Amino acid sequence: MDGVISLSAAAIITAAALGGLIRGVDVFSAMAEGAAEGLKTVLRIFPPLVALLTAVYMLRASGAVDALTSLVSPLLELLGIPPETSVLMLLRPISGSGALASASELMDEYGPDSLIGRTAAIMLGSTETTFYVIAVYFGAVGVKNTRWAVPAALCADLAGFAAAAFTAKFF
Amino acid sequence: MSTIWVALLLFSLVYGLASGNASATGSAALAGAPAAVKLCLETGGLICLWSGVMEVLRRAGALEALSRALSPLLTRLFPRSAHDCETMSALASNVSANLLGLGNAATPMGIRAASGMARLSDGAASDELCRLVVINTASIQLIPTTAASLRAAAGSATPFDILPAVWLSSIFSVGVGLAAAAVLSRLWR
Numbered sequence: 001m002d003g004v005i006s007l008s009a010a011a012i013i014t015a016a017a018l019g020g021l022i023r024g025v026d027v028f029s030a031m032a033e034g035a036a037e038g039l040k041t042v043l044r045i046f047p048p049l050v051a052l053l054t055a056v057y058m059l060r061a062s063g064a065v066d067a068l069t070s071l072v073s074p075l076l077e078l079l080g081i082p083p084e085t086s087v088l089m090l091l092r093p094i095s096g097s098g099a100l101a102s103a104s105e106l107m108d109e110y111g112p113d114s115l116i117g118r119t120a121a122i123m124l125g126s127t128e129t130t131f132y133v134i135a136v137y138f139g140a141v142g143v144k145n146t147r148w149a150v151p152a153a154l155c156a157d158l159a160g161f162a163a164a165a166f167t168a169k170f171f
Numbered sequence: 172m173s174t175i176w177v178a179l180l181l182f183s184l185v186y187g188l189a190s191g192n193a194s195a196t197g198s199a200a201l202a203g204a205p206a207a208v209k210l211c212l213e214t215g216g217l218i219c220l221w222s223g224v225m226e227v228l229r230r231a232g233a234l235e236a237l238s239r240a241l242s243p244l245l246t247r248l249f250p251r252s253a254h255d256c257e258t259m260s261a262l263a264s265n266v267s268a269n270l271l272g273l274g275n276a277a278t279p280m281g282i283r284a285a286s287g288m289a290r291l292s293d294g295a296a297s298d299e300l301c302r303l304v305v306i307n308t309a310s311i312q313l314i315p316t317t318a319a320s321l322r323a324a325a326g327s328a329t330p331f332d333i334l335p336a337v338w339l340s341s342i343f344s345v346g347v348g349l350a351a352a353a354v355l356s357r358l359w360r
Contacts, residue, residue, distance in 0.1 A: 008331045012314065016224045020231040027227050034226025037275070038219035046211045053210070054203030055179040061199030062187030094175060101203075104210050104321055112327035121322050121333050125315025126340035130308040137304050138296065140282040145295035148355035152301065153308040156348025160309065163343040167336035 048097035056101045059087065060109075081165040084116050088123060089161050093130035093154065100124070115168055122164035127157050213324035214317075221316035225271050237270055238263035248349075249299050251291060258287030262303065272312045281307055298356045305348040311341050 020027040059065050065087055073083035081089075088106060091098035103120040110116040130153045138146050187196030242263050246253045253259060261283035268277035281303065288300040296304075315337045323330035 008334065009319075013220075013224055016227045016231070020227040023231045025227060025230040030227045030230045031223040034223035035219040037226065038222030039215070041222065042211055042215040042218055046207065049207040049210060050204045051176060052203075053207045054200060055176060055183065057199040057203040057206065058183035058187070058196050059179055061192060061195040062183040063190045063192045064183055064186040067186070067190075095172065098175075100210075100317070100321070101207075103318070104206075104325070107321065107325040108206075112322040112325035112330070117322070117325070117327075118333060118336070121315075121318040122336045122340055124321070125312065125318035125333065125337040126310055126344055128308050128310040133308045134304055136278065137282065137285050137307065141286045141289040141300075143289055143292075143294070143296045143300065146304075147296050147301055148352065148359045149296060149301040149304045152305050152348055152351040152355055155351035156305060156309040156344045159347035160340050160344030163340035164336070167339050168333075171333075171336040171339070 045097055045100065048095075049101055052091075052095065052098045052101040053105070056087070056098070056105050060105065079162045079165070080169075081161055082116050082119055084110070085120055085123060085161075085165075088120055092123065092127055092161075093157055094132075096129040096132065099129070119165050119168040122168050123161055126164055127160040130154065130157055210321075210324070214320040217320035217323055218317065221272070221314065221320065225273055225314075225316075228271060229273060229276070233271060234264060234267045234273075234276075237267035241266055248302065249288075251297070251299055252284075252288055255287055255291075258284050261287065265303075266306065266311070269307065269311050270313045272314060272316055277307075298352070301356070302349065302352050305352050306345060309341065309345040309348045311345055312337075 017027050017031070020030065068086055069083045072086050076083045076086065084106065088099060088102040091102050103124045106120040107117045112118075112121070131150075134146065134149060134153060138144070138149070183196055187193050238260070242259070245259065245262055245266065249259070249262065252262065261280050265277050265281035265284055268274075268280060285300055285303055288297055288303060291297060292300065315333070318333065318337065319330045322333070
């Protein structure tokens with residue numbers, strides 16, 4: 001099973017390339033153009049990351065993270081969520097770069113294969129920047145009365161966080 | 172966003188002074204920016220790699236194939252919009268692009284579907300428009316490339332072993348979002 005998992009990235013890449021070739025796609029230039037698009041993404045997230053990693057590092061060094069962690073831990077432990085991820089959960093719906101900064105800091109602090117590191121990665125992968133998405137969509141179509149979209153989306157986020165903490169332990 | 176950033180900085184500074192961690196906070200203020208460079212360098216290559224793989228999949232027709240596979244499900248979730256071919260095809264493309272992690276393609280398609288749905292309503296967001304937004308706020312990516320790249324860059328032995336956990340969490344999260352939507356749409360008049 002371990003072998004299958006460690007090969008999964010290689011298998012996905014090969015299958016995509018082979019499938020593309022069979023369907024007549026110029027896979028090499030598609031790959032290169034996609035990578036160029038990825039570079040634009042990296043350049044776009046770098047400036048906000050500078051600002052937000054500075055804040056996240058200061059927050060950790062000041063001891064505020066530890067204080068927040070112990071403050072919310074009774075509630076989070078009830079849901080089975082490691083309290084160390086509280087800053088990540090707080091930033092996740094508001095700022096994509098902030099969540100990335102916080103998850104990266106957690107992995108540096110606790111290791112990417114620790115329970116906390118895995119939980120952080122799963123949280124990052126299974127939720128979105130909720131408020132940003134809501135602002136983009138309702139802003140674009142000019143709807144001001146969003147009714148219950150925000151509470152429903154936040155329910156989904158909370159469920160995703162709890163599920164991330166649960167699945168990090170068992171998968 | 173500015174307010175949040177300033178609040179984070181100010182809170183760290185005040186808390187650092189109050190708790191006697193002032194010098195640590197001071198040096199941490201200059202540690203974040205180099206960490207951002209390191210993070211972008213280490214994850215940048217992998218983000219480019221996956222962005223390339225997804226582009227190959229897109230050109231091979233993966234979007235259309237996914238859209239076709241999803242359309243029965245989407246017709247049931249969005250019965251009012253189902254009569255509108257253009258809205259439905261934008262919706263199917265939006266969900267498929269999200270599944271493939273093609274954020275740049277997903278948003279314009281989603282907005283096209285959203286404006287189709289907004290036309291059917293009167294000022295306030297319709298149930299279906301809210302449902303579309305809820306689906307888009309709950310990430311439904313088949314390959315969580317950013318999270319996996321972050322783990323790989325941090326030295327994980329098996330960065331992709333989170334795949335099943337991410338799928339289950341995403342499905343649960345979307346499910347709860349839609350269930351909350353169903354309950355709230357009855358309560359919210």
